[in-house]
Amino acid sequence: MKAVTTLHVSAKYLFERIADKTLYDIFQTTGQELSLNELQGYSYLTKIDMYNEAQITITSVLPYSKFQYITDTADSHVTETYKFKSLAQDKVEVTFEQIEVTSNFLKAVANKITNISLGWLKKHNFKKVLKHLETGY
Numbered sequence: 001m002k003a004v005t006t007l008h009v010s011a012k013y014l015f016e017r018i019a020d021k022t023l024y025d026i027f028q029t030t031g032q033e034l035s036l037n038e039l040q041g042y043s044y045l046t047k048i049d050m051y052n053e054a055q056i057t058i059t060s061v062l063p064y065s066k067f068q069y070i071t072d073t074a075d076s077h078v079t080e081t082y083k084f085k086s087l088a089q090d091k092v093e094v095t096f097e098q099i100e101v102t103s104n105f106l107k108a109v110a111n112k113i114t115n116i117s118l119g120w121l122k123k124h125n126f127k128k129v130l131k132h133l134e135t136g137y
Contacts, residue, residue, distance in 0.1 A: 001098045001115065003123040005130055009137040011064045011084040011092040017133055018067050018082055022058065036061065048073065075104040090137075096126060 007014065019036055027033055029046045043057040052073060060068035060081075068081040078100045085093040102108040115122075 001096075001119055001122055003096045003126050004093065005127045006087065006091065006093050007130055007134045008091055009134050010090050011086040013137055014092055014094065014130075014133065015064045015067065015082075015084055019061070022067075022069070036063070075102060075107060077101045094130060 019039065022039065023034055023036070025046065026042070026044055030044050034042065039058045040061040041058065043055060045053055045055055048054045055072040056069055057072070058067075058069045059079075060066055064084060064086070066081065066083050068079065071078045071080070078098060081095075081097045083095040083097075085095070087093055100111060102111060
């Protein structure tokens with residue numbers, strides 16, 4: 001899935017909100033307080049529901065331009081990337097890309113069908129979340 005949207009916020013503001021969300025998740029999960037400089041390469045285990053855990057690894061942190069992490073579960077490997085392109089002082093183009101590789105054939109087929117039929121809804125909801133961040137600016 002790939003979604004591109006333009007928001008009336010600075011790239012710095014949006015990047016910091018996403019980084020803050022990650023830092024808070026790390027604190028809630030591990031009890032460790034990290035700084036932005038310590039994020040790249042950091043990996044931690046988190047619960048995604050009652051029965052499943054995921055290994056999250058932050059792979060790329062380029063302040064105000066890129067934030068990327070990988071989520072590994074028992075049967076999937078998901079890479080999520082946020083790219084920020086500053087268009088003006090208070091205007092940013094955000095590109096979100098999610099690439100999922102699944103080892104389970106049936107789950108891969110189900111994901112493909114879901115992405116074809118409901119991919120537009122996932123993109124719509126993602127943009128809606130970003131627009132919500134815009135209102136807090």
